[in-house]
Amino acid sequence: MALRAVSKRFGATQVLDGIELGIAPGELIVLLGRSGCGKSTLLRIVAGLSEPTSGRVEIGGRDVTGLEPRERDLAMVFQSYALYPHLDVASNIAFPLMIRGVAASERRARVEEVARLLGLEALLDRRPAALSGGQRQRVAIGRALVRRPPLYLFDEPLSNLDAGLRSRMRAELRALHARLGATMLYVTHDQTEAMTLADRIVVLEAGRVQQVAPPEEIYRAPANRFVAEFVGQPPINLIEGEVRGGRFVARAHAAPPLCALPGVPDGACVLGVRPEHVRVEPDDGAGALRAEVTLAEPIGDRTHLHLDLGGLALRATVGGRDAFRYREGDRVALGIDGAVCHRFDPRTGQRVS
Ligand SMILES: Nc1ncnc2c1ncn2[C@@H]1O[C@H](COP(=O)(O)OP(=O)(O)OP(=O)(O)O)[C@@H](O)[C@H]1O
Ligand SMILES: [Mg+2]
Structure with missing residues (x-):
């Protein structure tokens, strides 16, 4: 039909x-x-x-x-x-x-x-x-x-x-x-x-x-952006910012670049990061991205973490052996792999491939 x-x-x-x-x-x-x-x-x-x-x-x-x-x-x-x-x-x-x-x-x-x-x-x-x-x-x-x-x-x-x-x-x-x-x-x-x-x-x-x-x-x-945000639970992180020298820098927030985007031209960009693609590890003081757990929601096999990264709110999902590892107030180190992130045009909301 x-x-x-x-x-x-x-x-x-x-x-x-x-x-x-x-x-x-x-x-x-x-x-x-x-x-x-x-x-x-x-x-x-x-x-x-x-x-x-x-x-x-x-x-x-x-x-x-x-x-x-x-x-x-x-x-x-x-x-x-x-x-x-x-x-x-x-x-x-x-x-x-x-x-x-x-x-x-x-x-x-x-x-x-x-x-x-x-x-x-x-x-x-x-x-x-x-x-x-x-x-x-x-x-x-x-x-x-x-x-x-x-x-x-x-x-x-x-x-x-x-x-x-x-x-x-x-x-x-x-x-x-x-x-x-x-x-x-x-x-x-x-x-x-x-x-x-x-x-x-x-x-x-x-x-x-x-x-x-x-x-x-x-x-x-x-x-x-709409589809990215509508499908996926917890929802994808959509972060306003810009690409500068092959790295993504979030706007209105003091943290260092979030991830490398090699070969991507400079310019404004909305970065989409699925919660399961935010790598979370105990903070050993050496990493560049250091955040605080503001809320931990265990649902059994996984836990949804709400994180504060120098004023930027992020969602992450941890599972497997880490499912019950983190609690509110914990300091953690984050890693984001630019290769699995999505980029959207900030004006049109369309995906940039
Ligand atoms: N007979 C009608 N007269 C005026 N407006 C209507 C009429 N039928 C539907 N609408 C409006 O059209 C829009 C779409 O309605 P529709 O019932 O198709 O939504 P839906 O996607 O099925 O929502 P839901 O998931 O709540 O069932 C709504 O804003 C509704 O108020
Ligand atoms: Mg209906």
Whole structure:
């Protein structure tokens, strides 16, 4: 399927601005962006529930922009999924088959298959009112999965599930995608979900596509400051400064150069340093970069450190044997390898390669 220059305005508000996106058959595309950036709006336009102000939607090579939702062969799981309150779980899941006149025996077989997949076998006789939020969400997913259209749209389908169930469902969805070979367009604001599920991630911000790339590339070669800061936990350090004589010097801060950038021409620059790329060692008094730990947040296998380097705040992550090594108030020596840092243009925010 494809989106061609899709824009959407609500009154004076431009919610989507010239979205271009081509999705190959069988691809699992995750649309990632923060709350309010236009994800649901875009999905509703693909589904035919909302009309674009301009632009076209193509599914299976044909222009479907003017078509009704039921004329587009797709299934959608909504962010606010509405189940039929008077129908039990089995009938809720079977509903799309019922309105298409699928025979009762086949309906039963498909519902059972989907129920097994989603762990709903014991709940098939219940009404939605007697289900937890997470169970209802799984019924809504089941209702979409029970048909076999070539295109599935998911709008944050796992947001009501607890962490354990969410990670299991992620794996299930991934496996299901491999088995069905269907095209999936999946919306989330959760970067972990995006990284683990996607063939390619589309990062959306302010109604514009910021980058389209496989997860690894989004992380290792972010197209701009926004993508760099949005993906990665804890977030990347973005440091304003300049390159001078092949070294990066942070602005408004008295410390020595942070790292070597051999061959990089002089000029203003924003340096991006992932927390895991800040090397932390006990301070032996000899290093050039000496900092103080202002906060240590152990999370088990790793600890997130907040550091003060002569007035410059930095985040670092230490793990392995060092996971519980440092505490607030410790003095440490830092090392930053310029070769793994990102550089961004301070004016445009675009990555400089
Ligand atoms: N019918 C509408 N009329 C006016 N503004 C709308 C309408 N629908 C959405 N918006 C606005 O468009 C913007 C994008 O909304 P949308 O629901 O697409 O965001 P989202 O990315 O799905 O956010 P979330 O992650 O919170 O679900 C928001 O600012 C929202 O207020
Ligand atoms: Mg939404």
